[in-house]
Amino acid sequence: MTARVGSKIGIVTFPGSLDDKDAERAVRRAGAEAVGLWHADADLHGVDAVVLPGGFSYGDYLRCGAIARFAPVMSEVVAAAGRGLPVLGICNGFQLLCESHLLPGALTRNQHLHFRARDQRLRVETVETAWTSAYQKGALLTVPVKNGEGRFVADGPTVDRLEAEGRVVLRYVDGNPNGSLHDIAGITNDRGNVVGLMPHPEHAIDTLTGPSTDGLGFFASVLRRLVAVA
């Protein structure tokens, strides 16, 4: 993958973020420049895409992502997403995207009440997003999942619309780790530029530290798009 020189992907660090450094490493591995963004700085510093990483932003007090939503950087992220900027929310980032109303539904307590950390089989359900275009539709991935509140819920009409419009991005296969409706592991907005997923592709970019390199495609996908528009 040859990236446009200077493709910059911003990774936001909140108080309580855990996976921002892994996300930066994944971005660099894919061939882009990783730019650290700070929750209290209402400036995206000209990045071409944004990753909201996993962790426990603001301690996940009240609800996961509920307080991070009001961080100064998030007003910029929401505005830029509305203009089509690619945004990927991983785990806590997915919860934050739902709390920010960039994605529908919510992530709730796992049905069995256990924190679940394991390597998870996933199926790519759509490649029509900024973050999955490098995959084949139906591709099976093995990527770590680690969450206590990853059960996707939404009202019936919302889930039906997500399914009908092909906006379910990833689905759990070989076992649902949290009771998520329709085995949903990730969804996208109607433009396909905003994607949220509970599994952690940034932990699956190197077989030294992860179960596979299957996660790299998310970052390669957005770079391909940035190259295409450059």
Next chain:
Amino acid sequence: MARVFVDVMLKPEILDPAGQAVARALPSLGVEGVTGVRIGKRVEIEFDGEPDLDRARQIADRLLANPVIEDFTVQAE
């Protein structure tokens, strides 16, 4: 000091596995006849003047509750 209580509950159709776990524990306390338990949270807001129910409602709607999965009620002390 004027206090306003905001009670936040999961919507009836949203699964509450923590409430179910509590309900399942009750027989071991010798409690029978309980058909359901749901767990919510109460937030106490202190205003420096009169209790401001409208502001409390705004706070609840924007932050304390997620309207996708939760309902809330607001009452003065």
